[in-house]
Amino acid sequence: MNNQLHIGILAAGKGSRMESELPKVLHQLNGKSLIDYVLDTASELNPDSITLVVGFQKDRVKNHIQNNNVNYVSQEEQLGTGHAALQLENQLENQSGHLLILYGDAPNIKSSTLSPIINEHIEENRTATLITATLNDPTGYGRIIRNQDGDLLKIVEEKDCTPDEKKIKEWNPGIYIFKIPQLFSELKRIKSNNASNEYYLTDVIELIKENSPVQAKKIDNPMEVIGINTINQLNSLENS
Numbered sequence: 553m554n555n556q557l558h559i560g561i562l563a564a565g566k567g568s569r570m571e572s573e574l575p576k577v578l579h580q581l582n583g584k585s586l587i588d589y590v591l592d593t594a595s596e597l598n599p600d601s602i603t604l605v606v607g608f609q610k611d612r613v614k615n616h617i618q619n620n621n622v623n624y625v626s627q628e629e630q631l632g633t634g635h636a637a638l639q640l641e642n643q644l645e646n647q648s649g650h651l652l653i654l655y656g657d658a659p660n661i662k663s664s665t666l667s668p669i670i671n672e673h674i675e676e677n678r679t680a681t682l683i684t685a686t687l688n689d690p691t692g693y694g695r696i697i698r699n700q701d702g703d704l705l706k707i708v709e710e711k712d713c714t715p716d717e718k719k720i721k722e723w724n725p726g727i728y729i730f731k732i733p734q735l736f737s738e739l740k741r742i743k744s745n746n747a748s749n750e751y752y753l754t755d756v757i758e759l760i761k762e763n764s765p766v767q768a769k770k771i772d773n774p775m776e777v778i779g780i781n782t783i784n785q786l787n788s789l790e791n792s
Contacts, residue, residue, distance in 0.1 A: 556649035556674050557599040558732065560640045561590055563656030564607025564627040569781050575609045576780070577656035578616055581790055585616065586780060589659035595621070596663035597652070597670065603643045604656070605636045632750025633726065638739045644732055650674055651735060653728045653753065658779040660789075661727070665776055669769050673729045679764040680734075680757060683727040685774035693723035694754060696768055704761075704768040707754050711747070722770065725777035726753060734760065 567576025577587035587604075594602050603623040606613050607630055614624055625639045637653060644651065652670060654661065666683075673681040682704075684696045695717050697705045707724050708717055735756065742755040757766055771777065780786050 553600060554598050554670075554674075555600045557597065557652060557670060558601045558603070558644055558647060558649060559594045559597065559599045559652045559654060560637065560644075561587075561594065561602065561604045561654045561656050562633060562636045563587055563590075563613060564605050564610075564636055565630055565657075566608040567657065567781070570783055570786075572783070575613055577613060579780070579783075579786060581659055581780075581786060586659045587613070587617065587656045590654055590656055590661070591617065591619065591622065593661055593663050593666070594654060597666060599652070600647075600649065601643070603640055605639050607636075632744070632748070633753040634739055634742050634751035634755060637753055638736065638751070641736045641739075645736065647732050649732055651730050651732050653726070653730070655726065655779055657781070658725070658727075658777060660776045660778070662776055665771055665773070669771075670729060672769075673767070677731070678729075678767060679731045680760045681729045681767045681769060682724065682757065683777060684722050684724060684768050684770045685777050686721045686770065687723060687774050688721065690721055690723040693725075695720040696722040696724055698722075698768070704757075704766050706761075707757060709754070724754065725774075725779075727777060728753065728757075730756075730760075734764075 563577045578585050607627040627636050627639045694707045694709045699705045738756045738759040
């Protein structure tokens with residue numbers, strides 16, 4: 553048991569682009585629900601706790617999982633990833649360890665990929681680490697901007713990218729490891745003054761960088777961190 557590691561899995565969304573009344577995380581990939589893949593990976597990391605943020609048809613999701621080792625918190629309104637992560641505070645507010653954020657619709661992430669990154673983060677007692685990857689066509693994703701030394705400078709959402717920044721192939725899948733007290737402190741500072749009126753977890757990185765360096769660790773296989781948003785994406789994964 554890694555008593556310094558806690559895992560939060562964001563799984564509250566309806567997944568309207570799936571065009572289905574079934575919660576997105578309950579759609580099946582090769583005969584197994586998306587959320588089950590993520591829970592298996594989380595369990596392999598042997599954390600002190602696993603907490604699922606549920607929302608849309610939450611009882612259906614909880615009834616599907618039926619795992620006594622999983623805790624649940626509710627996101628009654630889907631107001632963005634930052635708002636979803638904030639719902640974990642009641643479950644973790646007395647903890648002093650680190651929180652890994654995963655997603656219920658990204659089924660391919662492997663514990664063998666995450667484990668060395670988590671261990672390094674905890675050993676160095678970092679405030680925040682984020683996982684990145686490269687894609688030949690990262691259209692639609694936030695780009696990772698590094699300085700000349702290769703350190704993380706900022707994350708720029710595509711709509712805010714300059715033409716040169718759009719050429720960058722390294723992108724932000726949104727998988728983070730945070731020191732727990734600092735995360736919840738900074739989450740309360742983020743704003744929703746954006747086109748979607750949502751609270752984005754990405755914004756926490758900018759706030760943390762004001763006082764602490766943030767490590768951006770690039771993984772080799774981008775397919776591990778791609779989320780599923782449409783039935784076509786699900787079908788293409790199933791056939792790959």
